[in-house]
Amino acid sequence: MIIVSTRRVLTPIKYTAFALQHRVVDYAVIALRFKTGLAFFCRRMDELKEMLPGPRSLIEKLQQDGFALVRGLVNLHEVNNLSQAIAPQATASRSAGVRGLAGKVPAVGLLAQTHNIRQPVDMILDPSARLVRSILFRKDAQVNWHVNWHQDVTIAVDGTTEDPQYSAWSTKERVTHVQPPLSVLQRMLTVRIHLDVTDEDNGALCVIPGSHRMGRIAASEVATVAKNAEQTICRAQPGDALLFHPLLVHASHKASSDRPRRIIHLEYCDAPLAQGLSWVDTA
Template sequence: MIPTKPIAQDGFTIARGVLPSETLAALIESSILPEDGRGGVRNLLDIPAFRELADSPQIRALVEPILGTEAFPVRGILFDKTGEANWKVPWHQDVTIAVTNRIEASGYGPWSIKAGVQHVQPPAQILENMLSVRIHLDDCPASNGALRVISATHQYGKLSQAEIEAVVLQQVPITCEADAGDALLMRPLLIHASSPSTVPSHRRVIHFDFANVELANGLGWRERKTPMLAGLNHA
């Protein structure tokens, strides 16, 4: 479960064997799988099994050395790339967060609504204090749409699409192949993409975002733990 390399320089790392096969089977059994070929489920932290996973010792052990003990989960998404939902994601940075409601604040915007939830682009400083943990429920070789990244680009700050495309032309992508139970850790501002599967099968990935900062002007993280969830296990 030890990450293959430090994340600070490259902006990503892979931790091998984070979850055992029996845990993976239980998560797959409890999963609310995407419907109508959409390939994804948002607001995953509203589901107790996934909230417990985000707060589990195995995941906290990955997050805390990077963000500290005050880090908390703020968003969960389940992706399932199959023959019916076999999409391509172009080169981009993850620059939006899910919030409880719309409150205008300096540096926050533009706004959007996804699955009925308000999303906004926060200042780069917020994104620099976040970490994404992508847990693979299935083997994910290059042929099954493994994530590709441009190393160290999280250090460039928040980029325009034209700037992203210029960077990609100058560097060699790295394909992050993973086995079931492995976790890919990455900074949201790392430039990344994924191709359609050439041999489509399930490519179920649980994507958790963690943060260790508060938002401005009374804005709240949409999926941050509320008092109603206080009884769930956490470390």
């Protein structure tokens, strides 16, 4: 008599059924995770749509007024991480600004290339635009300062050129600065990320809407332009981003409170420089 063990025959069948059952469960888990992730992505896109003006309205506002405030471009978790990352630089420096911030704080270099930042930059400039300057601006109980009405008309470069369109050469912290032709300034965009509540009490930026359309204004005439024009205070919350044209006339008054005001200032450009010049790598 041949005895066949049903145990041995059924065990593979049971295992196969068990495996199939759990594979179905695995697929269900994967599907649930995908659905959850997709829902999160859709919610995030909706949030971005709410806080970021449509491409046309953003472009139109920058063309018309020279500036635009984008609410909550950086979330509060990232703001907290950035605050911690820049703390050593802020503590080590007793000055109002820390230049070359992206080269000194990796988190800032990463921030400058994130989708949230690049999206509005790429709307205004060509996607080939690169970060050309990064600065930490701060005001607090120890460092308080005033900046007169001005336009941002200098850039940080390496090298030299005999091109007469580049003028007013200077050196700041061993980095060469120069005033480029208008064609370069018109292809630049500044993005300022606020790490603190910013208002008139702690030195929020003041701007003259539309002043960028006046082109390069003589330094001796900028104050007169501001005096005779409407002024806007750019109040902001942590994570808000102020986008503006470098030729926009702006100023920053001394803070009247001890509340800190920390700004990560990023400049982008997609214009070529004259032969012999290049952007500073450390930005």
